Amino acid sequence: MLHIYNTLTRQKEQFAPLDPSGVRMYVCGPTVYGSAHIGHAMSYIVFDVVRRYLEFSGYRVRHVQNFTDVDDKIIRRAHDTGEEWNQLSCRYAKEFLSDMDSLNVLRAHSYPRASEMIEQIIADVARLIALGHAYEQDGDVYFRVMSDPMYGQLSHRRIDEMNAGARVEVDERKEHPMDFALWKSSKPGEPAWDSPWGPGRPGWHIECTSMSRCALGDQIDIHGGGNDLIFPHHENEIAQSEQLTGKRPFAKYWMHNGFVQFGEGGNDTGAKMARSVGNVIPISEVVRRYGADGYRLFVLSSHYRRPLSVSDEAMNAAGTAAERLAAAAESAQPGTDTGSYTAHRAEFIAAMDDDFNTSRALAVLYELATEVNRLNARGADGAPAASLLRELGAAVGLRLEAPTSGELPAGAQELIRVREEHRSARQFAEADQLRAQLLAMGVVVEDTTQCTKWHLDR
């Protein structure tokens, strides 16, 4: 039985979807004003694993993830580059999807964009005004936090306590300093849509309320995102959504992942990674250096709610481990009976059921890999263990592809063949020389008692 830690209640709860026929899951997507980095990758890998494991457990999942494609940063960035704001956001959204593909993150069923949701957003804002939960002020519309007695329920903060903080900028036009914008009037040159309050654009928080409701209905099962979104973004989403529909809870389980940080000894020890800080590592770089499975293994080696310290050493270790798992999974056979490994399967499920304890679950995969190698080494049948390894690996999104995949450089095939001839003639000096030559070409050759294998050096 799956248990999920719910930020709302601050405890692990037994998972039961609102509607038994399927799970509705909404994950906050990126603001597409620039390239995604490995912090985004970590977050979306985490929710990819959540989704995959729910499906592995037999649930039908509907997964929706938005793109924030209208916002101050996008407008500013577009202004700087001379590009149209919608061109810029489209470009980065596309890049985001291909980055996620490269990481083997399953595509969501739908990717709504704020700019395509304007009509719905205006209707929702108008309704919030009609209900007395929002008010207009010079073309801006604000949500009235005092009208929501539950405000602060997610972040566990009280309005008066936050008020004491020195960093809340006081805007005279707001009734209360914590009131937040649902609709922003536009300045000249900014993207704008007509509304009952004049030309403007949606505030950040309302888009998720409208998109989530549009794509999944008034109430959903899982709402996810990085833990920096707890306040104010998710708090505000709850306030808007629940006041709008009169239904509670807006989301039954709130899941938040910890942040990628730089580990000890790095240039930027302990610091958070963020585009606004300017210390990001691009996704393509880690995929190239450690492989998609390697980075995923690195992410899953620690618990998703904990901060994840990146270091070359740790990611490298994960990359090496990924190669070992992939090599072991090679002896898998489709349709093999894995019945003799029920204990392994049970332990994997127990670990994952405990709020996605992937670190514990991975230990099962490593054990299976060792088992496969042990059996194969003494000529026994490693296929059942390997097949289970492949199956459970897939449940957490590991491809476990053999390292052999890829194209041999020109002439390498011939060198391998010639080397084989030397070996069978016991001309080892010549064979070793050819091996060195192949290695220089990026081809690693390994001899076994039966045959010679090769794979590309990474």
Add this chain to the structure above:
RNA sequence: GGCGACGUGGCCAAGUGGCAAGGCAGAGGUUUGCAAAACCUUGAUCAGCGGUUCGAAUCCGCUCGUCGCCUCCA
């Protein structure tokens, strides 16, 4: 000032009251023409101090250290 997270072997990391999972690296061994891979063996009393308990990494208190949120942010 308010809210929260964390400090486990060289590195990463699980465990949250009963002999400290797992990965990577290192060392020794088996195997191999050699190399690689693989397999076997091998290391920590859990930031510090005090307390509760038959028993604590795990509960309580204090101290030290690190980080996040309260402003855009996965």
